[in-house]
């Protein structure tokens with residue numbers, strides 16, 4: 001594993017954007033796995049800046065997002081498709097057809113998840129997968145449980161995740177109860193993984209994920225077995241974790 005400890009959230013975002021930019025410069029036809037949530041917002045803003053400054057292009061890039069709430073249409077302002085349009089896709093030269101987010105509006109979970117997994121395979125797999133870290137150790141919406149879900153599947157959101165995500169909705173009752181998410185196996189099959197972690201409130205789970213035992217009760221801990229992981233965290237997250 002490669003570890004970068006950056007002083008601030010802005011430094012963490014810049015470092016992560018540099019790594020993704022380098023990936024696109026080396027291989028302009030890369031397939032990226034993308035994440036939503038609060039953590040990558042700065043990194044996406046930096047990538048937009050890099051695009052506007054002509055340093056990178058997304059013209060030949062393909063993307064697959066980790067997850068989507070079940071039951072939300074792409075137009076819903078809390079859907080992950082909407083998030084991606086607003087934070088990245090609408091501001092760069094990516095082909096809209098080359099961007100995929102699981103189809104949360106499809107009530108047929110099996111069809112939605114199987115076709116997503118198949119599309120990733122047909123694209124030749126993911127070159128670089130971006131991840132955030134949930135407070136309970138989840139990656140994508142792979143919540144703590146007694147096994148590692150392998151492929152894209154429907155996941156019930158835990159109470160703690162619904163509470164954490166309620167900040168984006170009018171009330172907790174409005175947070176969807178389920179999501180379609182890449183499986184842990186889908187993530188582990190990516191050729192490179194980039195995880196970004198910010199804030200003292202993530203220190204405890206950061207320690208469990210990277211310095212504790214590998215267990216499906218801390219889904220991110222499986223990354224200890226991935227051959228090419230880069231972890232970029234800010235000082236607040238790392239200092240608490242290493243204490």
Ligand code: F6R
Nearest residue numbers: 035036037038039132133134140
């Ligand atoms: C988002 C996702 C989640 C988040 C995680 C951290 O697509 O899959 O696993 O990465 O919940 O979220 P933030 O960054 O909001 O703390």
